Amino acid sequence: MSDPAKQVPITPSANQGAKAPAPAAGPFDTLRRQIDSLFDDFGRAPLRLPFGHSAFDVEPFWRREPFARGLxxxxxxxxxxxxxxxxxxxxxxxxxxxxxxxxxxxxxxxxxxxxxxxxxxxxxxxxxxxxxxxxxxxxxxxxxxxxxxxxxxxxxxxxxxxxxxxxxxxxxxxxxxxxx
Missing domain, CATH: 2.60.40.790 (Immunoglobulin-like)
Incomplete structure (x- = not known):
C-alpha cells in the first residue's frame, strides 16, 4: 500500500553567472543588513546560521501570513x-x-x-x-x-x-x- 521512494533528479544550473532574486527589502531588512555589515567591519564574521540566515533574521508579523501562503x-x-x-x-x-x-x-x-x-x-x-x-x-x-x-x-x-x-x-x- 505504501509507495516506494522515488529519486528526484538534481540538475546543475546552466546560468552560473546569474544571482537568485532578492526578496523585497523593508526597513527592518535594511537594518539587519547594516548590523551584519557592522560585524563584518569589526573583523568578525556575522553570526550566521546555515542556509543563508543570520542570527538577526526575524520574520516580521506583517509579512508572515502573505509570505507563507502557497509555500x-x-x-x-x-x-x-x-x-x-x-x-x-x-x-x-x-x-x-x-x-x-x-x-x-x-x-x-x-x-x-x-x-x-x-x-x-x-x-x-x-x-x-x-x-x-x-x-x-x-x-x-x-x-x-x-x-x-x-x-x-x-x-x-x-x-x-x-x-x-x-x-x-x-x-x-x-x-x-x-x-x-
Missing part, C-alpha cells in the same frame, strides 16, 4: 554527516517537482495542476486548481554539491545534503590537567 512547509535539520531538508508537497507527483543547484543555492520548484470534472444528472461541476512555488536555500560551505540527492515518497520531498569529509568533526574529549 510548502519545510523542515531543515542538521545531522553529524549531512543537512536534510524535508518539504511537504501533498497531492504532487515527482514529475511536478524540480530540484537544482544554482550559484551556491539549492532551488526547489514545483507546480500543481489539478482538474476535477464531475457530471451528474442534476449538475455539472468543473474545477481547476493551479499553483506553483519556488524555495531557494543558500548552501552552507561544508556541503558537498556532488553528493546531494533527493527522494520523494508519499507527498514528502527529502533532500540530503552530505557534508564534505573535512567538515565532519568527530567529538574529541580534551583532558584537563592540574596546573600545580
Amino acid at each position: 510548502p512547509a519545510v523542515d531543515v535539520s542538521e545531522q553529524a554527516e549531512e543537512y536534510r531538508i524535508s518539504a511537504e508537497l501533498p497531492g504532487m507527483d515527482e514529475k511536478d517537482i524540480e530540484v537544482k543547484l544554482a550559484n551556491g543555492n539549492l532551488v526547489i520548484k514545483g507546480e500543481k495542476k489539478e482538474e476535477k470534472d464531475e457530471q451528474r444528472k442534476e449538475y455539472h461541476l468543473s474545477e481547476r486548481h493551479y499553483g506553483s512555488f519556488e524555495r531557494v536555500f543558500r548552501l552552507p560551505r561544508e556541503v558537498d554539491p556532488e553528493k546531494v540527492h533527493a527522494q520523494f515518497s508519499r507527498g514528502v520531498l527529502q533532500v540530503h545534503l552530505p557534508k564534505r569529509a573535512e567538515a565532519v568533526h568527530p567529538e574529541k574529549v580534551i583532558p584537563v590537567k592540574n596546573g600545580d
Whole structure:
C-alpha cells in the first residue's frame, strides 16, 4: 500500500553567472543588513546560521501570513554527516517537482495542476486548481554539491545534503590537567 521512494533528479544550473532574486527589502531588512555589515567591519564574521540566515533574521508579523501562503512547509535539520531538508508537497507527483543547484543555492520548484470534472444528472461541476512555488536555500560551505540527492515518497520531498569529509568533526574529549 505504501509507495516506494522515488529519486528526484538534481540538475546543475546552466546560468552560473546569474544571482537568485532578492526578496523585497523593508526597513527592518535594511537594518539587519547594516548590523551584519557592522560585524563584518569589526573583523568578525556575522553570526550566521546555515542556509543563508543570520542570527538577526526575524520574520516580521506583517509579512508572515502573505509570505507563507502557497509555500510548502519545510523542515531543515542538521545531522553529524549531512543537512536534510524535508518539504511537504501533498497531492504532487515527482514529475511536478524540480530540484537544482544554482550559484551556491539549492532551488526547489514545483507546480500543481489539478482538474476535477464531475457530471451528474442534476449538475455539472468543473474545477481547476493551479499553483506553483519556488524555495531557494543558500548552501552552507561544508556541503558537498556532488553528493546531494533527493527522494520523494508519499507527498514528502527529502533532500540530503552530505557534508564534505573535512567538515565532519568527530567529538574529541580534551583532558584537563592540574596546573600545580
